[in-house]
Amino acid sequence: FLDGERPHVSFFVGFGVAITGIGLISFNGSAVLRLNPLGDLLAVLAALVWAVYSILTRKIGAHGYGSLQATRRIFFYGLLFMLPCLPVFGFSWDTARVLKPVNLCNLLFLGFWASALCFVTWTFSIRRLGAIKTVVYIYLVPVVTVLTSVLVLHERVTWMSATGTALTLLGLAISEMRRFRLWKSAGHLAKSGQA
Numbered sequence: 001f002l003d004g005e006r007p008h009v010s011f012f013v014g015f016g017v018a019i020t021g022i023g024l025i026s027f028n029g030s031a032v033l034r035l036n037p038l039g040d041l042l043a044v045l046a047a048l049v050w051a052v053y054s055i056l057t058r059k060i061g062a063h064g065y066g067s068l069q070a071t072r073r074i075f076f077y078g079l080l081f082m083l084p085c086l087p088v089f090g091f092s093w094d095t096a097r098v099l100k101p102v103n104l105c106n107l108l109f110l111g112f113w114a115s116a117l118c119f120v121t122w123t124f125s126i127r128r129l130g131a132i133k134t135v136v137y138i139y140l141v142p143v144v145t146v147l148t149s150v151l152v153l154h155e156r157v158t159w160m161s162a163t164g165t166a167l168t169l170l171g172l173a174i175s176e177m178r179r180f181r182l183w184k185s186a187g188h189l190a191k192s193g194q195a
Contacts, residue, residue, distance in 0.1 A: 011132070
């Protein structure tokens with residue numbers, strides 16, 4: 001869907017290795033594999049929506065909109081189209097609950113840090129690296145989850161989570177191998193041109 005961005009064989013091989021690692025991390029400690037068709041369908045739909053969002057963000061950036069400006073408009077229209085759904089889902093505004101310090105701090109954290117800042121950096125990354133290269137780095141989310149659970153929650157690293165982390169990092173490296181070779185050869189050509 002994007003001009004100039006075509007995934008190569010290394011991308012798909014890396015994807016296969018990384019998804020195997022992510023599977024090991026996800027099923028770590030779970031002896032029984034349970035399928036939930038509705039949940040699985042929602043997970044696949046979420047991935048598809050994120051892919052569409054990444055492609056549209058890249059196309060919006062090509063029209064000259066900055067990362068902050070594009071994110072601000074996307075959030076505005078997202079909120080605008082969510083408003084008609086509030087009565088359907090039984091939303092009721094309770095100012096006293098919102099103004100409690102713990103709730104207010106949670107809302108501010110989720111609104112500004114976990115949502116706005118993350119979307120701005122995602123949009124910036126897509127403009128800078130391209131949609132395909134940026135999406136590859138999403139493989140690191142489970143790895144960061146494992147590291148955070150060890151550092152913050154003091155969980156043990158099991159052989160499944162360690163193997164999954166290693167496979168995920170290996171998959172990322174394989175996906176980026178072609179890009180690294182191109183970068184290295186471009187640097188080598190630049191040095192030989194200066195000599």
